[in-house]
Amino acid sequence: VLTSSGLVGRIREVEPTHSQVALIGDPECGVSVLVAETRDSGIIQESRSAPDGDGMVVLRMLQRSPATMAGHRVITSGLGGIFPSGIPVGQVVDTRSVDGGLYTEARVRLGANLNQLEEVWVVAP
Numbered sequence: 001v002l003t004s005s006g007l008v009g010r011i012r013e014v015e016p017t018h019s020q021v022a023l024i025g026d027p028e029c030g031v032s033v034l035v036a037e038t039r040d041s042g043i044i045q046e047s048r049s050a051p052d053g054d055g056m057v058v059l060r061m062l063q064r065s066p067a068t069m070a071g072h073r074v075i076t077s078g079l080g081g082i083f084p085s086g087i088p089v090g091q092v093v094d095t096r097s098v099d100g101g102l103y104t105e106a107r108v109r110l111g112a113n114l115n116q117l118e119e120v121w122v123v124a125p
Contacts, residue, residue: 001120006088006111025057032080036073055110062104074108
């Protein structure tokens with residue numbers, strides 16, 4: 001499920017008259033992504049504030065790459081077969097080292113404003 005601004009999530013449940021969507025950052029909607037400029041891969045997983053009121057999610061399990069920095073674009077990687085590759089997700093806001101320096105986490109501002117959705121597209125994987 002996406003908008004012209006980026007990924008929204010995936011269909012969780014389909015009923016005859018409506019569908020439920022697991023939004024990006026929801027525990028049921030892990031997304032394998034790439035940082036476009038560095039090609040570093042990671043996963044947008046459950047966040048305690050997922051997504052929080054200002055449209056931020058956490059990108060986890062990035063390889064410890066000092067090249068990933070604020071402003072870099074985050075896109076879907078295509079791994080896992082749920083989301084096609086190249087769908088815009090958002091932009092890196094900042095990064096921090098975690099797990100004793102083994103990995104990097106990044107806060108990502110989503111491209112799609114999940115609080116003001118009016119129309120979305122549903123794309124088959």
